[in-house]
Amino acid sequence: MNDIKNPIIKLQTNDTYRIIAISDIHAHAAHFEEMLTRLELAKDDILVIVGDFINRGPSSLRTCQMIKEIQARPNTYVLKGNHESFVYGSLMDESRTDRFLRFIQHTYYPTIVHEMAEKTNFDLASCPNGKALRDHMLIHFMPLLEDLNQLPIILENEDFIFVHGGYEPGLDPMKDESKFLKYDNYNELSGINPKPVVVGHWPASNLRSDSFTNVPLFNTEKKIITIDGGLGVKSSGELNALIIEKNNGEIQYRHLQVNNFDKTTVKATHQFQIEEPIYVSFPHFEVDVIQKQKDFVLCTHQHTKKPLSVFPSLLEKEDGQYRIKTTYINKFFNLPIGQKVEVCQTFEDCALVKVNEEFGWILRSQL
Numbered sequence: 001m002n003d004i005k006n007p008i009i010k011l012q013t014n015d016t017y018r019i020i021a022i023s024d025i026h027a028h029a030a031h032f033e034e035m036l037t038r039l040e041l042a043k044d045d046i047l048v049i050v051g052d053f054i055n056r057g058p059s060s061l062r063t064c065q066m067i068k069e070i071q072a073r074p075n076t077y078v079l080k081g082n083h084e085s086f087v088y089g090s091l092m093d094e095s096r097t098d099r100f101l102r103f104i105q106h107t108y109y110p111t112i113v114h115e116m117a118e119k120t121n122f123d124l125a126s127c128p129n130g131k132a133l134r135d136h137m138l139i140h141f142m143p144l145l146e147d148l149n150q151l152p153i154i155l156e157n158e159d160f161i162f163v164h165g166g167y168e169p170g171l172d173p174m175k176d177e178s179k180f181l182k183y184d185n186y187n188e189l190s191g192i193n194p195k196p197v198v199v200g201h202w203p204a205s206n207l208r209s210d211s212f213t214n215v216p217l218f219n220t221e222k223k224i225i226t227i228d229g230g231l232g233v234k235s236s237g238e239l240n241a242l243i244i245e246k247n248n249g250e251i252q253y254r255h256l257q258v259n260n261f262d263k264t265t266v267k268a269t270h271q272f273q274i275e276e277p278i279y280v281s282f283p284h285f286e287v288d289v290i291q292k293q294k295d296f297v298l299c300t301h302q303h304t305k306k307p308l309s310v311f312p313s314l315l316e317k318e319d320g321q322y323r324i325k326t327t328y329i330n331k332f333f334n335l336p337i338g339q340k341v342e343v344c345q346t347f348e349d350c351a352l353v354k355v356n357e358e359f360g361w362i363l364r365s366q367l
Contacts, residue, residue: 007173009077011046011157018042019244021162023050023200024081026232027057027110029066031239031258036070038256039241044075048155050200051081051164051181054148056232060112061119064144080151081164082182082201087112088149091137097130104133109232116141153180159251160244165201166190186224193223198242203230205327210277212329212359214238216255229257234327236344236352236359261342261354268366272332278308285323287315295349295363311361313348326352331360343367 020039025032032053041047053067054060070076090100091113104113105124113133117124120140127133137145153173155162166183168191173180183189186199187207204217204226214229214237230237238259245252280287284303287310291298296309299322308330316325326345333355335341341353341362351364 007153007177009152009155011077011155013046013157013159013246015246015249017046017244017246018044019046019048019157019160019246021048021050021198021227021242021244022239023052023164024228024231024233025049025053025057025063025239026083027054027060027063027112028231028239029057029059029062031231031260032063032066035239035241035256035258038258039243041073047073047076048162048198049076049078050162050198050227051079051151052083052200053078053081054087054112055083056109056111058110059115060110061115064112064147068147077155077162078151079155079162079164080148080153080177080181082178084148084151085177085181088145091134091145092149094131094134097134099130101127101130101133113137153177159195159246161193161195161197163197163199166199167193167197169194187217187219187222187226190222190224192221196223196225198225198227200226200228202226203228203233203237204240205230205234205236205279206281209279212236212279212327212331213357214240214257215357216240216242216253218253227255236327236354257357259342259344259354261344263340263342264367266335266337266339266341266362266366268363269335269337270363270366272334273309274332275309275330276306277329277331278304278306280308280324280328282327285325285328287322287324289315289322311347311350313350329359331358333360333362335362335366341367 053063067078090096122136161167163180165181166186171179205214207217217226227240227242229240231239238257241256243254278301286302287299289299297312299310300307314324315322341355343351343353345352346364350361
């Protein structure tokens with residue numbers, strides 16, 4: 001089923017180069033377009049798309065078209081992610097098609113198959129079985145599906161390894177494709193790598209415990225650079241580009257971020273008390289309520305056993321258990337009037353804002 005001719009690309013570079021790595025676009029064509037505009041790619045720049053450019057967002061087909069167009073550019077390399085593998089494998093493996101149809105009909109998240117069906121007036125709801133779905137998609141989209149399948153898995157030069165999910169020297173990407181593409185908890189489970197491994201797949205924000213930011217995360221001990229900005233997975237997600245510049249043998253890093261947050265300024269001040277920051281994300285949203293206060297509910301986070309203040313509108317109760325309804329950190333900004341902020345989410349009593357690449361909370365009435 002896997003027809004990859006060259007799963008590993010060995011790239012010869014010299015002592016001076018510029019590599020731009022982008023991962024987890026997740027069908028956000030507008031973000032991708034803005035990122036390319038802001039990057040102003042030079043002819044010799046090496047662009048690496050580190051997988052998962054489809055699914056979860058609104059524009060899988062448009063993103064695929066953009067990927068195909070940019071592949072005509074010199075020094076551009078597009079790697080496979082688990083979402084590209086998932087769609088192709090689920091349609092081509094007859095033992096998986098019925099299960100895949102049920103997944104598509106449930107619409108856990110938007111996929112390229114939903115867009116394919118809409119484009120060809122194919123009624124997914126009344127599709128009788130996986131074989132009918134498979135036959136229709138192969139008739140209308142076989143070249144595109146083959147393009148997804150034939151993408152390489154690893155790009156390597158003398159300084160870095162680029163792969164979507166994770167890397168282990170002893171594994172064969174032809175035999176162990178899923179391990180390279182969907183290596184959950186790679187930052188925790190990996191050994192020490194021979195050279196820095198640039199990965200996506202797992203939002204960088206989820207690997208932090210005391211701050212809420214999407215900027216690339218550098219694990220210097222294990223030589224892992226995680227660049228997934230959480231786009232399509234989190235309402236606070238952004239598209240990241242890691243920029244690696246090597247000049248006369250010296251390597252430096254920069255990054256760019258693209259989001260669709262509203263930009264505004266703070267209209268009123270509020271003085272919050274500072275707490276020890278606790279980052280709360282999937283799957284550890286459960287809390288115990290201790291005491292209701294003026295602006296907050298004082299809780300204990302069940303996973304860490306630590307106290308934290310939560311805005312009332314962010315708590316929900318199901319079967320007697322309280323949980324926080326969104327990715328959360330008990331970091332509250334004390335901002336002056338006129339401070340520029342990017343507003344990520346608003347609730348009845350609070351707003352999640354981004355200031356200097358970091359997320360925190362203010363009262364909604366301050367905006």
